[in-house]
Amino acid sequence: MNSRSTNSSTALRRLMTEYKQLTANGSPDGMFTAGPISESDFFTWEALICGPKDTPFEGGIFAAKLTFPSDYPLSPFKMKFEPPLFHPNVYSDGTVCISILHTPGDDPTQYEHASERWSPVQSVEKVILSVISMLAEPNLESGANIDCCKLYRDNREEYVRIVKASIREQLGL
Amino acid sequence: MDTAALLKSVSDPSDFPDEKSAPGLRSLDHALRCNICGEFFDGPVTLPCGHGFCSLCIREHMRQESNCPMCRVAAPESSLRKNIAMEEAIAAWTSARPLVLRLVSDEKKSITEREANPSTTPSNAVNGKKRKWSSEGTFTTQEAGPSKVQKEKPAGDSRKNSGQSPKSPIRVDERDDEVEMVNTSDIEEADAVDPVVNCPMCAKSVLESRINPHIDSGCKIFLASKGQNVNNWLKIFPGRAKGKEKQTDDTSNDVEPDRLPKASYGVLKEKKLREMLQEHKLPTTGDKATLIARHQRWIMIYNANLDRAAKQRKTNNELRADLARWEETRSFKKDQVSDGVAYQEAHKNEFNQMIKDARKRLVKKETPEKSRSTTTHAAPSTSGPSNVVAGGDDDNVADSQDES
Numbered sequence: 208m209n210s211r212s213t214n215s216s217t218a219l220r221r222l223m224t225e226y227k228q229l230t231a232n233g234s235p236d237g238m239f240t241a242g243p244i245s246e247s248d249f250f251t252w253e254a255l256i257c258g259p260k261d262t263p264f265e266g267g268i269f270a271a272k273l274t275f276p277s278d279y280p281l282s283p284f285k286m287k288f289e290p291p292l293f294h295p296n297v298y299s300d301g302t303v304c305i306s307i308l309h310t311p312g313d314d315p316t317q318y319e320h321a322s323e324r325w326s327p328v329q330s331v332e333k334v335i336l337s338v339i340s341m342l343a344e345p346n347l348e349s350g351a352n353i354d355c356c357k358l359y360r361d362n363r364e365e366y367v368r369i370v371k372a373s374i375r376e377q378l379g380l
Numbered sequence: 381m382d383t384a385a386l387l388k389s390v391s392d393p394s395d396f397p398d399e400k401s402a403p404g405l406r407s408l409d410h411a412l413r414c415n416i417c418g419e420f421f422d423g424p425v426t427l428p429c430g431h432g433f434c435s436l437c438i439r440e441h442m443r444q445e446s447n448c449p450m451c452r453v454a455a456p457e458s459s460l461r462k463n464i465a466m467e468e469a470i471a472a473w474t475s476a477r478p479l480v481l482r483l484v485s486d487e488k489k490s491i492t493e494r495e496a497n498p499s500t501t502p503s504n505a506v507n508g509k510k511r512k513w514s515s516e517g518t519f520t521t522q523e524a525g526p527s528k529v530q531k532e533k534p535a536g537d538s539r540k541n542s543g544q545s546p547k548s549p550i551r552v553d554e555r556d557d558e559v560e561m562v563n564t565s566d567i568e569e570a571d572a573v574d575p576v577v578n579c580p581m582c583a584k585s586v587l588e589s590r591i592n593p594h595i596d597s598g599c600k601i602f603l604a605s606k607g608q609n610v611n612n613w614l615k616i617f618p619g620r621a622k623g624k625e626k627q628t629d630d631t632s633n634d635v636e637p638d639r640l641p642k643a644s645y646g647v648l649k650e651k652k653l654r655e656m657l658q659e660h661k662l663p664t665t666g667d668k669a670t671l672i673a674r675h676q677r678w679i680m681i682y683n684a685n686l687d688r689a690a691k692q693r694k695t696n697n698e699l700r701a702d703l704a705r706w707e708e709t710r711s712f713k714k715d716q717v718s719d720g721v722a723y724q725e726a727h728k729n730e731f732n733q734m735i736k737d738a739r740k741r742l743v744k745k746e747t748p749e750k751s752r753s754t755t756t757h758a759a760p761s762t763s764g765p766s767n768v769v770a771g772g773d774d775d776n777v778a779d780s781q782d783e784s
Contacts, residue, residue, distance in 0.1 A: 217417055223390045224418040230387075231394035246383040277709075280416060281440055311445060326449040327441055328415040 218279040222249045225331050239335050241273065250275045254286075254335055258374065262343045263367040267374035271303070271338075273331065283308045283325035286338065293373050295345035295356040304351035307337045392418065395481060402484060409477075412470050416441065416449065420470045423687035424463040429453040432463055435687035439680050458583030462687040471692075582641025599641035639686055640679045645672045662700065673710070678703055 226242055226249075234240065241254035252273040258264030269292055275284040286308060291301035298304060306323040350356035358366045393409040396402055414421050416437035423435035431450040433441075441449055442457045575588040582599040643656065653671040654664040662678060664671070681702055685694055694702070724731065 220390060221416075221418050223387055224392045227387045227390055227392055228394050243383075281444065322452055326452070327437070328449045 218275065218277055219249055221280055222275060229332060234332065235336070238339055241331055241335065244272075250277070250279075252331070254331075256335065256339060256342075259339050259343045263370040264342050264374065267377065271301075280327040280329070283310060283329070284331070284334075286334065290377070293352070293355055293370055294342065295347055295350045295352055295359050296341055297355075298351045302351075303338060303341075304349060305334075305337060305341055305346075306349070307334055391477075396484060397488070405480070405484070408473070412466070412473055420474060421463075421466060423684055423692075424466040424470070425460040425687050426463045426466075427453075427455045428459050429455065432466060435460065435462070435684035436681065439684055443676075443680075456578065456583065458578055460687070464689065467689050467692070579641075581644055582639075584641070595644075598643075637686065639683045642679060643675065645675075660696075662703065674703065674707065677706055681706075 222243075229241055237257075238259070239254055239256040241252055243249045244251050244253050252275070254271045254273055256269045256271065258267035258269065269288055270290075271286050271288045273284050273286050276282045286303040286305075288297055288301040288303065291297065291299060296304050307325060307329060309324050311324045345356075345359055347356050347360060355366070358369070393406040393413070396405040396409060399406060412420055414424075414432075414434040414437050416433055419434075421432065421434050424432050425435045425438060426432045427438070427448050429448045429451050431448050433449070438449075438460065439457060442455075446456050447454050576585045577588050577591055578584070579586050579591060579594060579599060581595060584599070586594045645653070648656075650668050650671065653668065653675065657664050657671060657675055657678075660678060660682075662674060666674070678699075681699055685699060688694075
């Protein structure tokens with residue numbers, strides 16, 4: 208791991224800067240925390256996100272794994288909820304589908320504007336804030352979990368019930 | 381690797397106290413940094429939209445997309461203009477930074493001491509309000525040391541001094557803006573009489589009628605057309621052309637080595653590629669893809685280097701060393717494989733662990749639906765990976781002992 212980090216020094220330095228700023232400033236309203244899982248590998252982070260208020264996700268705490276490429280920030284990182292989250296824009300394996308994490312080259316849903324895509328000036332903080340607003344307002348145009356999309360559209364009550372139940376289960380209540 | 385020490389070695393705006401206690405310092409430090417790499421601009425360049433980045437950072441980005449990463453306004457690589465004033469500001473700030481940081485921490489200390497026992501402060505109390513005046517007293521005595529005085533003050537005071545405080549840091553910001561204006565204004569206008577186009581290879585301006593011979597020549601005969609272009613301008617606006625000459629004299633930048641043109645690699649034979657590399661004394665080993673990547677990277681770092689001030693520039697040999705280091709990182713994965721048996725031996729434990737994990741997964745698959753619920757329950761594995769590895773190592777030690 209050491210050799211890897213000395214090699215991609217731009218990516219490593221940028222990640223350390225981001226981590227330092229997140230620890231120094233904290234996140235807005237303390238909505239999330241994020242940092243490397245272990246000291247030996249700065250390219251794998253874990254984020255803990257609080258469910259936003261006035262949404263079915265309120266009260267939950269969601270863990271996500273962030274995996275950074277060696278040419279970060281030219282390429283975006285990947286974000287995966289572990290355990291997976293029941294949400295229209297989260298694949299069943301937990302991978303988050305959000306335009307800010309897509310490069311202009313790849314467009315799995317054909318519904319995204321180039322202006323919403325990844326650019327090297329984005330950051331972990333900005334992406335997670337986008338994900339938090341995505342939790343509150345799912346984007347049905349670019350659904351990742353089709354069953355969940357349908358449920359959200361046709362039977363909102365059931366959707367809310369499932370989300371709340373999964374949160375209770377996760378918290379061990 | 382010690383994370384705390386590593387983080388300390390990284391400098392960033394949060395080294396300074398927040399905006400309340402040291403107005404402007406964080407934003408000043410932030411304004412001088414590239415939004416791509418997060419460090420002070422290295423060879424700062426400005427785009428037509430006014431945003432600025434390190435020359436190398438933006439060139440790397442522009443290999444993927446020709447636009448501004450901040451506002452996404454289209455911008456070709458040829459529109460980059462170096463930002464000399466910004467570079468000077470950074471040089472000054474990086475040399476002042478350690479002193480400013482020290483002053484800030486001194487100020488913090490004296491304030492905490494003062495707050496701990498206010499009686500020890502020499503009371504310059506002239507008017508009624510004792511506390512405010514005492515801190516202001518120290519404030520004025522320190523004013524001899526330049527702008528950085530108004531950092532750490534009790535909240536009540538900051539309002540009083542707000543008339544003075546923001547000025548000094550902001551002055552630099554204003555200068556910043558001027559720089560951008562200067563740079564965007566000198567964008568070349570199109571020639572209305574004899575249309576000038578940007579060569580898709582070298583991105584230089586060439587008369588439209590000359591573009592084909594220009595490209596055919598490998599972007600070499602653009603000087604003739606450029607001269608012609610200037611002559612055309614002279615006919616129309618003799619004064620303006622003179623002004624341009626003057627500018628070249630002032631900055632003496634145009635006398636400097638020219639930027640390297642991009643090449644049309646698709647039509648080049650390997651032999652020609654090798655010759656092009658040899659021209660710059662670069663290694664000529666590897667297959668065609670490697671040669672192309674090497675040449676592309678060389679042009680990028682060479683041109684980015686020219687965006688640094690002459691003093692800050694690296695020598696060609698230093699650039700060659702950078703290139704070699706960059707290639708090492710690219711071929712890193714290959715190196716691993718080429719180590720072969722030794723590598724396998726060295727990482728025996730990890731391989732064994734991976735085999736074990738794979739076997740476990742296989743078993744899980746065979747007992748399907750049941751395991752599903754357990755996997756979703758799996759705790760958000762924060763410390764998971766390291767524990768697993770550690771455990772795996774123990775197992776393997778046991779295994780190998782059994783074998784022996």
